[in-house]
Amino acid sequence: MSTEILYHRPALAQRLAKLIMQVAVGSAASSGVFLAAPRRTGKSTFAREDLRPALEAAGAIVLYADLWKDLTKDPGVVIVDAVRETIGRNQGYVTRLAKASGMDKVTVGGLSFSLDKIGMGKDIDLTTALTALSDESRQMIVLMIDEAQHAITTDEGVAALFALKAARDELNSSKHHGLRVVCTGSNRDKLAMLRNSKDQAFFGAAMVPFPTLDRDFVEWFCTHVDLPQPLDPANVFVLFQESGYRPELLGAAADEIRFDLMLAPENVPERFAELVRAQAEELNANLKKVIHSLTPIQSAVIRVMSAKGEDYAPFEAPTMELYAKAMQRAGIDPAEIRVEVPGVQQALIALQEKKLVWKASRGVYAVDENVIVDLLRGDGLLEGLY
Numbered sequence: 063m064s065t066e067i068l069y070h071r072p073a074l075a076q077r078l079a080k081l082i083m084q085v086a087v088g089s090a091a092s093s094g095v096f097l098a099a100p101r102r103t104g105k106s107t108f109a110r111e112d113l114r115p116a117l118e119a120a121g122a123i124v125l126y127a128d129l130w131k132d133l134t135k136d137p138g139v140v141i142v143d144a145v146r147e148t149i150g151r152n153q154g155y156v157t158r159l160a161k162a163s164g165m166d167k168v169t170v171g172g173l174s175f176s177l178d179k180i181g182m183g184k185d186i187d188l189t190t191a192l193t194a195l196s197d198e199s200r201q202m203i204v205l206m207i208d209e210a211q212h213a214i215t216t217d218e219g220v221a222a223l224f225a226l227k228a229a230r231d232e233l234n235s236s237k238h239h240g241l242r243v244v245c246t247g248s249n250r251d252k253l254a255m256l257r258n259s260k261d262q263a264f265f266g267a268a269m270v271p272f273p274t275l276d277r278d279f280v281e282w283f284c285t286h287v288d289l290p291q292p293l294d295p296a297n298v299f300v301l302f303q304e305s306g307y308r309p310e311l312l313g314a315a316a317d318e319i320r321f322d323l324m325l326a327p328e329n330v331p332e333r334f335a336e337l338v339r340a341q342a343e344e345l346n347a348n349l350k351k352v353i354h355s356l357t358p359i360q361s362a363v364i365r366v367m368s369a370k371g372e373d374y375a376p377f378e379a380p381t382m383e384l385y386a387k388a389m390q391r392a393g394i395d396p397a398e399i400r401v402e403v404p405g406v407q408q409a410l411i412a413l414q415e416k417k418l419v420w421k422a423s424r425g426v427y428a429v430d431e432n433v434i435v436d437l438l439r440g441d442g443l444l445e446g447l448y
Contacts, residue, residue, distance in 0.1 A: 068111055069282050069309075074273065075108070075116035082242050083120055083202055092234045094243045094267030096210070096257060100432060101248035102308045104275050106130075106208050109246055114206065122204045122242075123148065123195065129219075130209035138182065138218030141207065141226070145191050146177040154198050182221050189229040192241060196233050202240040203233065210245030211252035214422040223256065223263035246272070251372060252420060252428050258372075274307040283309070287316050291330035301335055305342040306433070314341055349437060352416055359401070362388035363409045364418055367427060368435040369447035376410065376427060377403055384447055391446060 082091050099105040110126070117124050127144040129137045149155040179185040196203055205226065213219035226243055233241035243264065247253030250269070257267040280299045287293065298312070305311045315337035319330055356364065362385040367374045375381055385401045410427060413419035420430045429435055438444050 067286060068107065069104075069275070069279050071108060071112050072116070075112035076120075078113055079116040079120045079122075082117065082204060082244060083122060083240075085240070091242060091268065092230070092240070094230070094245065094257065094264040096253055096264075096267055096269045097244065097246045097272045098250040098253050098269060099246075099248065099272035099274070100306065102310055103272075103306070104279075104309055105246055105248070105272050108272075109206055109208055109244075113244075117204050122202045123199055125203065125205045126208070127205070128208040129212040133212075136216050136218045137213040138216060138220075138222035141205075141213070141219075141222040142181040142188070144205065145188060145195075146180050149180065149191060149195055150177050152198070155195055182218065182225055187228075188222070188225040189232050192229045192233060193238060196238045196241070200239055202242065204242045204244060206244045206246070208246050209248060210256060211247045211249060211420075214255060214424070215420075217423055220263075220423055227263040243267075249420075249428065249430070249432060251432075252422075254372070255422055255426060255428070275302075275309060279309070283312055287312075289316060289319055289330050289334070290325075290327035293331055293334060297331065297335065301338045305338055308342075311338050311341045346433070346437060349434060350441075352418065353434070353437065356416075357409070357412075358389050358392060358394055359385065359405050360409045360412055361392060362386075362401075363406060364413055364429065364434070365438055365443050366447055367419065368429050368438050369444045374427060376406060382406070388447055 082095055084091050097105065097109075106128070114124050114126060125144045125148050127141045129140055132140070180188070180191045182188070192203060207213065213223050226241075230241045230243060232238065245253065245256065245264070245267075250271075254269060256262055257264040257269065259265060277295070277299055280302055281295045284293045284295045284298055302309075302312060315334050318337055319325060319333060322333070325333060353361070353364070363376070365388045366381060366384045367376075369384075370381070382401050382403075385406065386396075386399050389399050389401070390396055410419060410421070414421055418430055418434060420428050422428075435444075
């Protein structure tokens with residue numbers, strides 16, 4: 063059992079749970095709900111520790127799939143495993159599924175029926191499995207997918223999303239008890255790829271900006287941080303805003319102070335501010351170091367991609383012209399500029415390896431984190447490229 067002290071947002075969790083489970087005219091929740099927030103701002107902790115319990119308290123069966131937990135596992139496998147795990151907890155679900163697969167009886171403990179039969183291209187597809195779960199439990203099912211944008215980086219992940227769409231359409235009919243799919247993501251543009259076009263599984267699903275932690279969190283932090291000298295919540299909130307609403311930076315600064323045995327108590331507030339700002343600057347400095355180490359064509363590609371956003375098309379003629387323009391603005395002699403498709407392809411591969419660019423399975427590219435775009439824009443490197 064964890065002894066970590068966590069900040070909870072029960073009011074927000076209950077409000078979201080109600081909206082997610084709502085069955086009403088005009089409600090988009092049945093199509094899916096997408097929660098977007100920058101990485102390391104408390105989104106996943108809220109989903110696990112607040113939203114999931116709130117949904118369960120409201121009467122839902124909650125399945126949870128974290129696509130970021132183990133990046134060596136295919137996202138499609140992670141989603142299927144979440145379904146298998148939930149079904150495997152209850153003999154009644156296993157029995158119903160066994161009968162659905164044509165077995166007349168099931169050995170106690172499920173020995174005659176393997177959960178491996180569940181999945182895409184298996185004996186029991188996700189629709190059948192989730193239908194059995196719905197009918198046996200007579201409860202609404204909520205599948206939470208954390209860092210859901212990772213699903214569209216593999217063919218199996220994409221297949222899992224379309225399988226969930228089919229299951230959603232079936233379970234939201236009057237014959238069953240409902241399925242809600244809640245997707246969280248750390249990059250709004252990447253998350254939007256799951257629902258922005260008609261060829262995506264969750265076209266039309268609601269995109270909800272996830273509220274950042276606020277003054278209440280800072281008040282809670284200052285009350286519980288237990289440092290030799292109290293911190294002023296008003297000053298800490300300013301630091302929190304400056305550092306991008308990332309609670310881990312406050313926690314790391316507090317830890318460093320705790321282990322600084324030579325620090326006088328009266329110097330704690332000033333030292334805390336120095337540490338928070340230094341960590342925020344260090345994060346940006348590391349990114350800038352990577353960006354400034356790029357080759358001219360790699361730099362041009364990331365700059366044009368950042369400027370164009372969702373309209374970025376890597377190999378179209380106007381984009382190729384923008385690469386050349388970006389290189390020229392960087393001081394490259396026009397006579398030496400060569401922009402060709404193979405060079406752009408190699409640049410995109412290199413940018414992925416450097417974790418600056420992300421690629422969906424269907425060849426769509428996006429900047430990995432919005433902070434990269436902010437840094438480039440702040441340095442004036444996107445001017446003239448829109």
